[in-house]
Amino acid sequence: MLSFYTLLCKEVLRVQKVAFQTLLSPILTALLYLLIFSHVLEQHVEVYPGVRYTAFLIPGLVMMTVLQNAFANSSSSLIQSKITGGIVFVLLAPVTYWEFFLAYVTASVVRGLAVGAGVYLAALWFAQPPLQFPLWILLFAVLGSALLASLGVVAGIWSEKFDQLAGFQNFIIMPLTFLSGVFYSIHSLPAFWQELSRFNPFFYMIDGFRYGFFGASDVSPWLSLAVVSGCLLGMAGFTLALLKSGYKLRL
């Protein structure tokens, strides 16, 4: 248990020590999105009746930031320690694969939530979306960031250079987030794209998260909860199996 706690502390400490990069810069990026999109679209779009576009956009941006940072944290921490070789200290220690998994995922969830909270607080200056069901918000933020953190563990283990990790980020994570309804409701899409979005787990994460704010969503929050939980279980199972086998870590 102490091994897990130590590894978790180490990961959180790492985030703190490079806070400029891990906490401040993603918050700034999200605020730039908010500034530009809300300025351009505020007058033109009303997704839910009576909800300003800027207010609609905020939960999507917060969740996008949460997800991206959860992924970035576990994946970049792992690949960094693989490349510098520092991972050997964890591999030499009696840390079980469970503890390894939980420590990396928890630290990434912590970073995701911290950055998300930062974006949310700063965004309040632009618009104040309602907070209908805070527990749903927290639930989706935790489940979604845990899912992405787990994916980040896989990406970090699989990648041998930063280049490959960037590929993961640019060809999988970015398209899936952008095509998930962060900036729009999928009901505004043509039928084909709308149908396609339903196969994107990111859509359910963002839709469920947004439900917590507005009490309104594209699909039932229970469906989103089921999809996100199912994906998380599957992903966690896969990641644990990978860690247990020692894939690319214990040659």
Add this chain to the structure above:
Amino acid sequence: MLPAVDVRKVRKHYGNLRAVDDVDLRIEQGEFFGLLGPNGAGKTTLINLLAGLALPDGGQVSVMGYDVVRQYRNSRMLLGVVPQELVFDPFFTVRETLRLQSGYFGLRRNDAWIDEVMHHLDLSDKADFNMRRLSGGMKRRVLVAQALAHKPPVIVLDEPTAGVDVELRRSLWRFIRQLNRDGHTVLLTTHYLEEAEALCGRIAMLKQGKVVALDSTQNLVGSVPGCRVRLRLSGGLPAALLPRVVERADNDYLLALPSYQALEPLLAELREAGVAVLEMSVQQPDLEDVFLRVMKVAHEAARPC
């Protein structure tokens, strides 16, 4: 008594490369054991198998009776490894690094021991330095300290003195010897043969993944017969002695003798020839001679007929 390290019929292949090929090795508790071999002989792979950094393709490895695959938590608790590569976590200070390392091994309040280890490795005044600010030699010391953070009964040092200055080498060996006297088992790989000769009680030599020699250091060194004599003479060497010449520069000779008994007839021959000995030194064979001989024999044995 359980062996500190027990390696049985262990195999590890990477593609066609037989990095470790059916190795059997048993290291008793309290030994100071040397693992020698040229680059690529499989020393580091064997250590990686022991430490769980690599998984064996066949055979069994155990540390103090615990299987390193099935009972990895127990075996890793008992093992401290100083890796060959100079690796470090750039985010932390020396003390943070050592505290984290203790935590990974389940030790909560370990500062007394951490201070002691830092003191022995001359790291005390660097405790609050970030790892990035340390020189290569200092980083190497931290690696040693990390391996010792949980006071492991079995200590593995994979070429700990490569590229390290004399001062650290001395203080490091003083400390490791002390730990060995206190009952810790030490397994050392090194390229410095005189170091292995001075420190290790037993030595295994590895070549192409196989153990090609395994004996006490004394027996190994004794296995090379004869000695060498360096002479400075007042005149030329008598013709009868010319076949013994290994090196020659003017009237300076290096002669190979089959045994110490051959020394007296040599001197008699010189006296009869009227040649005076101006300087003389007798050299005993050392581990380097053994090493070269064993590697040559292994090489010839491996050559296809």
